[in-house]
Amino acid sequence: MTATTPQTPxxxxxxxxxxxxxxxxxxxxxxxxPAAFTAVALLALVAAPLLxxxxxxxxxxxxxxxxxxxLGIGLAWGxxxxxxxxxxxxxxLGGYAMGMYLKLHEAxxxxxxxxxxxxxxxxxxxxxxxxxxxxxxxFAVAGPMALAGLLGTLVxxxxxxxxxxxxxxxxxxxxxxxxxxxxxxxxxxTNGLTNFFELFGQDLAADGTQRGLYLVVAVVLGxxxxxxxxxxxxRFGRLLIAVRDGEDRVRFLGYDPATVKTLTFAVxxxxxxxxxxxxxxxxxxxxxxxxxxxxxxxxxxxxxVGGRFSLAGAILGAVVMGQARTTFSEQFADGWLYLQGxxxxxxxxxxPRGLAGLAGTAREMWSSRRAxx
Amino acid sequence: xxxxxxxxRDLSVVFDxxxxxxxxxxxxxxxxxxxxxxxxxxxxxxxxxxxxGLTRPAGGTVRFEGRDLAGRAEHEIVRLGVGRTFQTSVVxxxxxxxxxxxxxxxFRRPLWALVRRRRGVSDQxxxxxxxxxxxELADRPAGVLSHGQRQWxxxxxxxxxxxxxxxxxxxxxxxxxxxxxxxxxxxxxxAADHTVIxxxxxxxxxxxxxxxxxxxxxxxxxxxxxxxxxxxxPRVQEVYLGRPREGAAGGATxxxxxxxxxxxxxxxxxxxx
Numbered sequence: 001m002t003a004t005t006p007q008t009p010x011x012x013x014x015x016x017x018x019x020x021x022x023x024x025x026x027x028x029x030x031x032x033x034p035a036a037f038t039a040v041a042l043l044a045l046v047a048a049p050l051l052x053x054x055x056x057x058x059x060x061x062x063x064x065x066x067x068x069x070x071l072g073i074g075l076a077w078g079x080x081x082x083x084x085x086x087x088x089x090x091x092x093l094g095g096y097a098m099g100m101y102l103k104l105h106e107a108x109x110x111x112x113x114x115x116x117x118x119x120x121x122x123x124x125x126x127x128x129x130x131x132x133x134x135x136x137x138x139f140a141v142a143g144p145m146a147l148a149g150l151l152g153t154l155v156x157x158x159x160x161x162x163x164x165x166x167x168x169x170x171x172x173x174x175x176x177x178x179x180x181x182x183x184x185x186x187x188x189x190t191n192g193l194t195n196f197f198e199l200f201g202q203d204l205a206a207d208g209t210q211r212g213l214y215l216v217v218a219v220v221l222g223x224x225x226x227x228x229x230x231x232x233x234x235r236f237g238r239l240l241i242a243v244r245d246g247e248d249r250v251r252f253l254g255y256d257p258a259t260v261k262t263l264t265f266a267v268x269x270x271x272x273x274x275x276x277x278x279x280x281x282x283x284x285x286x287x288x289x290x291x292x293x294x295x296x297x298x299x300x301x302x303x304x305v306g307g308r309f310s311l312a313g314a315i316l317g318a319v320v321m322g323q324a325r326t327t328f329s330e331q332f333a334d335g336w337l338y339l340q341g342x343x344x345x346x347x348x349x350x351x352p353r354g355l356a357g358l359a360g361t362a363r364e365m366w367s368s369r370r371a372x373x
Numbered sequence: 374x375x376x377x378x379x380x381x382r383d384l385s386v387v388f389d390x391x392x393x394x395x396x397x398x399x400x401x402x403x404x405x406x407x408x409x410x411x412x413x414x415x416x417x418x419x420x421x422x423x424x425x426g427l428t429r430p431a432g433g434t435v436r437f438e439g440r441d442l443a444g445r446a447e448h449e450i451v452r453l454g455v456g457r458t459f460q461t462s463v464v465x466x467x468x469x470x471x472x473x474x475x476x477x478x479x480f481r482r483p484l485w486a487l488v489r490r491r492r493g494v495s496d497q498x499x500x501x502x503x504x505x506x507x508x509e510l511a512d513r514p515a516g517v518l519s520h521g522q523r524q525w526x527x528x529x530x531x532x533x534x535x536x537x538x539x540x541x542x543x544x545x546x547x548x549x550x551x552x553x554x555x556x557x558x559x560x561x562x563x564a565a566d567h568t569v570i571x572x573x574x575x576x577x578x579x580x581x582x583x584x585x586x587x588x589x590x591x592x593x594x595x596x597x598x599x600x601x602x603x604x605x606x607p608r609v610q611e612v613y614l615g616r617p618r619e620g621a622a623g624g625a626t627x628x629x630x631x632x633x634x635x636x637x638x639x640x641x642x643x644x645x646x
Contacts, residue, residue, distance in 0.1 A: 230490070231488065233490055234487060234488050234489055234490045234491075235475065235476065235479050235482075235487040235488075235489070235490070235491055236484070236487040236488050238468055238472050238475070238476050238491075239476060239487060241465065241467050241468060242465045242468065242476060245465050245466065245467055246463050246465055248463075249459075249463040249465070250448075251446070251447040251448045251451070252425070252447055252448075252451055252456070252457060252459075253448075253451065253476065253477050253480050253530070253534070254448050254451035254452045254480035254481070254534065255448055255480055256446070256448045259484065260484075263484070
């Protein structure tokens, strides 16, 4: 009795049969072919620094920092199904690490200015290691990863997920702000850390320094994007999607979804931390207002608008929403919040795949029309 | 008994006071193909759930190759070599057929090794594709598969994991006649070199492919033995066809049957062997 009986005439008519499997490239490949990537990279690395005035270039650098956070959100939320609405915590952790280094460098052996105003007399032990730029940079990435790893281990093992996990990340963001504001002498309170003048011997106010910083941010974003894309195409990426679509089934494949989710969450947190560290010299400040609940949510909205299922979409969303915010705020001071909310609702109801999804649909329509012609 | 692959002893599962399993004993030897039947609510799926770690037993033991499975997480039990399918097949619709199989096949790789990209199709996966007859659809997303094809894919995902015990929960439920036929062939082929437990409702399928059968009824083992012997057993006929005076056990619902219980099986009725 062999099982090689070929398709008997009784093969059910309902079974979809395809003469030849169409070589349909996966959606992310369509969105980010090497050509498109090169074009965007040239635009960002060559055209933008040449064409944009320093003020605009600095703003773009800021958006690109947000885009790095967005990339992490796209990874955790779009691919891994973990709605992270408290990424500001990790962004802030990276930002404060960098801010503390800059502050100590500025003070040159004395106490940072705000500590003097707050009546602090000796440098707190927590601050001491941040005198080293290397430690600060490593901590900016490793700190958030460790925190996310710890949180993920505690939470995902207990099978907390969905809205409960989302609320937890948000609560963490809220608690962090309260903590930062409350410890004025240690953190600079509501004002945060600011008044930075120098980074690695370069004048932060100089156009040249800012152009260099912009390039660093753009390159970091590009490298992280390529890395994330590679990760998604690996077996780990397939596993991540499987966890998103059927966590319980994944267990019966012999994988522990908690590990997969924790690792991904940690990677997205590391990205946010690095973004925070880059953000501080670009923008010149890190404060609780930049990392609380609202900024965290705004980034999620931006990723949703850009298209959370696509890494390129997540980046696009962060940049577009950043620019839109600036443009709008320049014209109508208060209008932006309403527009942002409306945009979010429209995208979620009408185009859940965001701008990237619209682009994909447009391309499919275009190619099918060409095929018919 | 020594050398048994699976030994379930006095297993009980309680849901909110309802005893879904009330002391089940089950012994499966290596190489066996065992069918598990019983009316609705008999506890077949619950038994499989308890073996695979999805449900916590209230009492009793499950030993697989001499190791106690109690308290282990689902994925750990899979790693010990126990694989299962579900009544409603769950394949990853966003992944292609090959990716589904490849992911299943990679489960013993360390996590860091998963970060590398898949290159081509491993022999294991190619072999499984051939066995389950989905080679043509290899690069299609699993979301386009028909119900029957999904079940085959799930079985394929089990095969590539080379489990020492396969538990199939109603593999032919909802299938067309032709699909049943193919599933039967698939089952025969798999059973040749695997130990398999199949839950099945379909009597025709049972008659064609089963040899040894265990009948569950109201959370206990009612009868166990070769298929002919089980079929002719008056207790089994009673459970499936209902007794003239009570008509409730015809398999319509699980709940009311509880009223008829005690008289149906002699106390301790699990010990047939």
